[in-house]
Amino acid sequence: MAKLDSKIPSGPLADKWQQHKTQIKLVNPANKRKYEIIVVGAGLAGSSAAATLAELGYRVKSFVFHDSPRRAHSIAAQGGINGAKNYQNDGDSVHRLFYDTLKGGDYRAREANVHRLAEVSTNIIDQCAAQGVPFAREYSGHLANRSFGGAQVSRTFYARGQTGQQLLLGAYSALSRMVGQGGVELHPNSEMLDLVIVDGHAKGVIVRDLNTGVITRHSADAVILATGGYGNVFNLSTYARQSNATAIWRAYKRGACMANPCYTQIHPTCIPVSGDYQSKLTLMSESLRNDGRIWVPKDKADVKKEPSTIAESARDYYLERIYPSFGNLAPRDVASRAAMRMCDEGRGVGETGLGVYLDFADAIKRLGEPAVRERYGNLFDIYHEITAENAYQAPMRIFPAVHYTMGGLWVDYNLMSNVPGLFVLGEANFSDHGANRLGASALMQGLADGYFVIPYTIGDYLAQQKPSARSNIDRPEFKQAAESVSTQTKQLLDNPGKEPVSHFHKRLGKIMWEHCGMARTKQGLETALQKIPALREEFVANVKVPGSAETLNQSLEQAGRVGDFLDLGELMCRDALTREESCGGHFREEYQYPDGECKRDDEKFGHVAAWEYQGPGQAPLRNVEPLNYEFTKMSVRSYK
Amino acid sequence: MVASTPSKKLFSVTLRVWRQANPDQPGKFVDYPAHNVSPDMSFLELLDVVNDGLTVSPEEPIAFAHDCREGICGTCSCTINGKPHGPGKGVATCQVYMRSFQAGDVIVVEPFRATAFPIIKDLVTERSAFDKIQQAGGFISARTGAAPDANAILVSKAAADLAMDAAACIGCGACVAACKNASAMLFVAAKVSHLGLMPQGQPERDRRVLAMVQTMDEAGFGNCTNQYECSAVCPKNITHDFIARLNRDYVGALFRSELQSVSTSAGGGA
Numbered sequence: 012m013a014k015l016d017s018k019i020p021s022g023p024l025a026d027k028w029q030q031h032k033t034q035i036k037l038v039n040p041a042n043k044r045k046y047e048i049i050v051v052g053a054g055l056a057g058s059s060a061a062a063t064l065a066e067l068g069y070r071v072k073s074f075v076f077h078d079s080p081r082r083a084h085s086i087a088a089q090g091g092i093n094g095a096k097n098y099q100n101d102g103d104s105v106h107r108l109f110y111d112t113l114k115g116g117d118y119r120a121r122e123a124n125v126h127r128l129a130e131v132s133t134n135i136i137d138q139c140a141a142q143g144v145p146f147a148r149e150y151s152g153h154l155a156n157r158s159f160g161g162a163q164v165s166r167t168f169y170a171r172g173q174t175g176q177q178l179l180l181g182a183y184s185a186l187s188r189m190v191g192q193g194g195v196e197l198h199p200n201s202e203m204l205d206l207v208i209v210d211g212h213a214k215g216v217i218v219r220d221l222n223t224g225v226i227t228r229h230s231a232d233a234v235i236l237a238t239g240g241y242g243n244v245f246n247l248s249t250y251a252r253q254s255n256a257t258a259i260w261r262a263y264k265r266g267a268c269m270a271n272p273c274y275t276q277i278h279p280t281c282i283p284v285s286g287d288y289q290s291k292l293t294l295m296s297e298s299l300r301n302d303g304r305i306w307v308p309k310d311k312a313d314v315k316k317e318p319s320t321i322a323e324s325a326r327d328y329y330l331e332r333i334y335p336s337f338g339n340l341a342p343r344d345v346a347s348r349a350a351m352r353m354c355d356e357g358r359g360v361g362e363t364g365l366g367v368y369l370d371f372a373d374a375i376k377r378l379g380e381p382a383v384r385e386r387y388g389n390l391f392d393i394y395h396e397i398t399a400e401n402a403y404q405a406p407m408r409i410f411p412a413v414h415y416t417m418g419g420l421w422v423d424y425n426l427m428s429n430v431p432g433l434f435v436l437g438e439a440n441f442s443d444h445g446a447n448r449l450g451a452s453a454l455m456q457g458l459a460d461g462y463f464v465i466p467y468t469i470g471d472y473l474a475q476q477k478p479s480a481r482s483n484i485d486r487p488e489f490k491q492a493a494e495s496v497s498t499q500t501k502q503l504l505d506n507p508g509k510e511p512v513s514h515f516h517k518r519l520g521k522i523m524w525e526h527c528g529m530a531r532t533k534q535g536l537e538t539a540l541q542k543i544p545a546l547r548e549e550f551v552a553n554v555k556v557p558g559s560a561e562t563l564n565q566s567l568e569q570a571g572r573v574g575d576f577l578d579l580g581e582l583m584c585r586d587a588l589t590r591e592e593s594c595g596g597h598f599r600e601e602y603q604y605p606d607g608e609c610k611r612d613d614e615k616f617g618h619v620a621a622w623e624y625q626g627p628g629q630a631p632l633r634n635v636e637p638l639n640y641e642f643t644k645m646s647v648r649s650y651k
Numbered sequence: 652m653v654a655s656t657p658s659k660k661l662f663s664v665t666l667r668v669w670r671q672a673n674p675d676q677p678g679k680f681v682d683y684p685a686h687n688v689s690p691d692m693s694f695l696e697l698l699d700v701v702n703d704g705l706t707v708s709p710e711e712p713i714a715f716a717h718d719c720r721e722g723i724c725g726t727c728s729c730t731i732n733g734k735p736h737g738p739g740k741g742v743a744t745c746q747v748y749m750r751s752f753q754a755g756d757v758i759v760v761e762p763f764r765a766t767a768f769p770i771i772k773d774l775v776t777e778r779s780a781f782d783k784i785q786q787a788g789g790f791i792s793a794r795t796g797a798a799p800d801a802n803a804i805l806v807s808k809a810a811a812d813l814a815m816d817a818a819a820c821i822g823c824g825a826c827v828a829a830c831k832n833a834s835a836m837l838f839v840a841a842k843v844s845h846l847g848l849m850p851q852g853q854p855e856r857d858r859r860v861l862a863m864v865q866t867m868d869e870a871g872f873g874n875c876t877n878q879y880e881c882s883a884v885c886p887k888n889i890t891h892d893f894i895a896r897l898n899r900d901y902v903g904a905l906f907r908s909e910l911q912s913v914s915t916s917a918g919g920g921a
Contacts, residue, residue: 077726079779079781079822081782082718083724086723137799138795140804140851141851142791142793145815148806148811151805152805173819176821180818187782187789191786191788222771252717286689286691288700290695290720291693293721393722393746463795463796510707511703511706558711
């Protein structure tokens with residue numbers, strides 16, 4: 012049984028973080044340079060952590076599988092970042108952001124973590140502005156805001172539709188500065204393939220150079236994983252093609268617990284699938300729901316008609332109808348399931364019947380086309396490139412797609428996993444979003460973890476480690492891990508199979524979407540738990556990986572990642588099957604209110620499920636961390 | 652819930668692709684016929700399909716750089732029919748759809764070519780020279796934790812908007828690949844302009860432009876001779892006006908840095 016101590020500090024909610032910071036151990040400035048920290052991943056969380064730790068004086072090694080840290084998938088976030096600045100004077104506060112995020116997560120996150128996130132949200136905006144992030148401005152020169160789902164205030168800061176890009180470039184510039192100054196040793200094109208544990212502590216990683224195939228061992232005093240989410244288990248998602256779970260999955264196999272893997276976010280506004288060759292689903296930012304109105308025809312018979320020929324009275328603006336107080340800005344899980352229900356009723360639009368309209372006609376009438384172009388022009392352009400349709404003239408067609416994973420490696424309040432010395436940041440951990448993440452909160456959490464949490468909390472661990480005790484990479488633990496990586500590579504390349512990796516990935520994706528997607532049932536999940544192990548067996552026997560280990564070999568990279576997705580997909584289904592309730596992004600059809608809303612079971616499932624690896628072929632162990640709500644009441648989430 | 656393939660008219664094309672096993676071996680063009688191409692398929696999805704076919708043949712799949720497939724990460728980098736990022740305007744290779752081509756077309760696909768971007772394999776090149784330029788000065792030094800309130804520094808909307816135009820650069824290197832001199836001026840100009848337009852970027856403005864230009868020169872990029880092929884292929888439509896701004900900043904900084912060094916020596920150890 013893993014020991015899961017959340018280490019939540021005592022005291023009033025609003026004081027916990029401040030008090031904790033004054034109570035945890037510090038490493039003195041002269042000693043910091045004696046500690047070496049490995050940071051894997053260079054998105055918002057990884058870059059900001061690596062830069063800030065190097066500024067503090069630690070020696071940092073940064074590993075990223077991309078050719079440059081600037082390519083990490085944080086770059087694709089469009090809409091914005093939340094910050095409880097209350098610059099709009101609309102009643103926002105740290106407490107309100109805390110409450111919205113906790114409620115948005117359907118009361119499945121820790122109160123203390125979420126409150127800290129809301130507290131540091133204001134520092135993040137300050138930090139990014141100081142770095143020169145070109146946030147949108149009013150004519151007065153002040154920062155502009157917009158609204159996002161699940162909130163009744165305007166607290167989202169943005170840089171056109173490229174907020175993630177601009178925040179990542181800010182963090183990347185901070186990282187580049189420290190690389191230039193020698194504080195960070197940067198290893199691009201380097202994929203972490205194993206975690207090395209020495210005497211129960213994470214003390215290193217095994218890395219493959221993707222261009223040369225050379226496998227190297229790296230030791231450190233602590234290891235940070237900031238490697239993003241695992242939504243590509245579904246094959247089709249809004250993730251980048253290379254986004255993968257390998258780093259966190261290999262850490263899981265070394266003993267780190269995987270928490271709530273079934274919590275996945277399906278984003279309501281993506282461009283619908285067009286064909287079997289499809290490699291990627293493209294998001295249309297949630298910010299569009301500020302001005303766009305979502306509808307389907309009232310009558311099934313109208314679904315194939317030109318939308319402009321359908322009279323106003325024959326349209327069903329279903330989000331406005333069902334959720335009058337939040338309307339088109341209902342949270343993502345709620346909006347996605349509503350779209351699915353409309354399509355299930357046969358009222359979906361487009362060639363496949365799997366789509367709903369997102370209509371800007373009213374906004375264009377109200378604001379004029381130039382104002383709409385100014386706000387969303389790049390998104391309309393993206394839509395046009397992909398569909399060859401002009402959304403200024405006809406409504407967009409959208410459909411939900413896999414977008415984010417709230418689950419991830421279990422961490423305590425200090426962001427340390429149950430393996431001492433292994434820290435997990437950003438989307439790779441499970442910590443702040445509960446069962447559903449609100450819009451504009453992913454960027455906030457990635458930067459909170461990297462800029463403002465880990466720089467403090469890692470000191471508490473390092474102060475208890477002698478720097479001279481750093482492991483030698485000739486130790487048997489490093490040798491064994493490096494050898495197991497080489498063996499795995501060789502096995503894949505020598506396999507006498509006949510099918511490309513992509514075929515297995517597509518099949519896994521279909522199983523996951525069908526049985527562990529927007530709506531799940533006991534029977535469906537049991538079916539998936541039969542199908543996935545069978546698919547894995549087939550993969551092992553029949554995957555064909557061409558080429559050699561000594562050069563750039565993208566098939567080999569993909570094979571390793573898909574192998575891990577097969578294992579992780581099974582764990583997700585297992586987690587979804589065990590969680591006999593509906594909450595946030597996890598919707599079990601058996602557990603719903605008559606109006607189709609999520610029916611939680613706080614008594615039985617008001618906890619975090621943290622799965623612990625028990626060896627190949629063994630069922631994993633389900634550990635439980637109870638969620639204690641001291642300051643808020645776990646209530647039924649309502650957006651009506 | 653999985654969509655069936657819609658009934659669009661399918662067609663055939665030939666891909667003429669640059670194959671090169673590693674940096675040291677000579678490369679060559681090889682033809683690959685592709686059938687049942689849907690107009691809604693992206694160009695990279697066609698490469699996926701061709702590669703699935705090659706995987707089960709004696710030949711290795713084509714190595715190509717890609718990641719986000721939505722035109723923002725800057726990883727994809729092919730030159731298609733002689734044009735970096737292909738036939739579209741203001742899009743990256745991953746945003747090229749097969750509806751841009753006709754049945755029977757021969758589509759020539761090459762890596763970005765520039766001395767500073769050596770070929771790693773097939774269509775994949777090494778672009779770390781861009782990171783080196785950034786490390787030399789592409790930042791505003793703002794230690795974490797030392798920032799004032801975000802609204803304490805007002806930024807005019809015009810400056811913020813223009814800075815954002817420049818900051819939209821995705822660092823793909825198409826500007827370099829399109830330039831007959833393999834110049835990185837548009838890339839450097841975008842970064843220098845973005846940071847130089849913000850009030851926060853003023854204290855390091857001179858130092859930044861001098862260091863970035865010097866690193867650019869050392870990395871083996873050529874000079875700008877005002878042909879503007881760079882902005883014509885830029886997937887983010889970054890204008891070459893920023894190059895003029897870079898030149899002004901550079902000359903001014905050179906002038907001021909000389910003054911500064913004179914006064915430092917004259918003033919003696921303050």
